[in-house]
Amino acid sequence: MYVIETRGLTKSYGTMEEVRVHALRGVDLEVREGELLAIMGPSGSGKSTLLHILGGVEVPSSGQVLLEGVDLALLNDDARTIMRRERMGFIFQSFNLLPAFTAEENISLPLELAGVPSGEARRRSIDMLKMVGMSHRKHHIPGTLSGGEQQRVAIGRALVMEPALLLADEPTGNLDSVNGRQVTALLRGLASDHKQTIVMVTHDGEVAKQADRLIRLRDGLIEKDGMVTRERPIVKEVLPMKDVKPLIPKPVVRTCLFKRTM
Numbered sequence: 001m002y003v004i005e006t007r008g009l010t011k012s013y014g015t016m017e018e019v020r021v022h023a024l025r026g027v028d029l030e031v032r033e034g035e036l037l038a039i040m041g042p043s044g045s046g047k048s049t050l051l052h053i054l055g056g057v058e059v060p061s062s063g064q065v066l067l068e069g070v071d072l073a074l075l076n077d078d079a080r081t082i083m084r085r086e087r088m089g090f091i092f093q094s095f096n097l098l099p100a101f102t103a104e105e106n107i108s109l110p111l112e113l114a115g116v117p118s119g120e121a122r123r124r125s126i127d128m129l130k131m132v133g134m135s136h137r138k139h140h141i142p143g144t145l146s147g148g149e150q151q152r153v154a155i156g157r158a159l160v161m162e163p164a165l166l167l168a169d170e171p172t173g174n175l176d177s178v179n180g181r182q183v184t185a186l187l188r189g190l191a192s193d194h195k196q197t198i199v200m201v202t203h204d205g206e207v208a209k210q211a212d213r214l215i216r217l218r219d220g221l222i223e224k225d226g227m228v229t230r231e232r233p234i235v236k237e238v239l240p241m242k243d244v245k246p247l248i249p250k251p252v253v254r255t256c257l258f259k260r261t262m
């Protein structure tokens, strides 16, 4: 069984024929467990639309999306919301972290929302910080972290519910080349070492080279679909793991506020 599969997926925007945009025109796609799939294509070719439909954020005009064999169209709104929260992880070009919360709090947020007891949420958040190489920055708020570090925290938040699929829209789009390489290496490692299935849109050929498979979209159709041949070994950069003293101690007040606003 595939983690995610689409059959004859189409998506059109607009009702009047003259202004109708056919963003997807029949996409058949199968993604295996642990596969790192890169999607490239010119602007407007349907990449974000495809990602949104895979994630259940948008519904297709026709065709099917099967997540772990379940047809998303057969789910009611509540079930689709739960599926999106628990089986999907999203990361974006702009990291979308909550600015007043620490790295650890940002990561534990989805768990708290899902009603996981605080002790367990904290333990899982700490494990996740370790997995994304951010243990030494757990008490830092996003504004005190580099772009690459923020994206690593965002990846931790996206994965803390152990989703079947991680969807990434230009995850390195706002990063310089060093940070971009670290984030790419992290995604590569998550797929290889933890069997995390990842679908990522990228404009960067260097990022795409680290994927297992590359799809090219053009005008809403898959133009090319093939395995990536690696000329070079997989990038594996050492992420800083040592525990340094946090610059900003965790303020108790903010933790209370965090709980109350939930």
Ligand code: ADP
Pocket: 013, 014, 021, 022, 023, 041, 042, 043, 044, 045, 046, 047, 048, 049, 050
């Ligand atoms: P990409 O991510 O590859 O740049 P998109 O999936 O964002 O492309 O868009 C594909 C096409 O669909 C574009 O022509 C875009 O203008 C159109 N489109 C995307 N979203 C909407 C929307 N909400 N309403 C109308 N047209 C849209």
Ligand code: MG
Pocket: 047, 048, 049
């Ligand atoms: Mg896009």
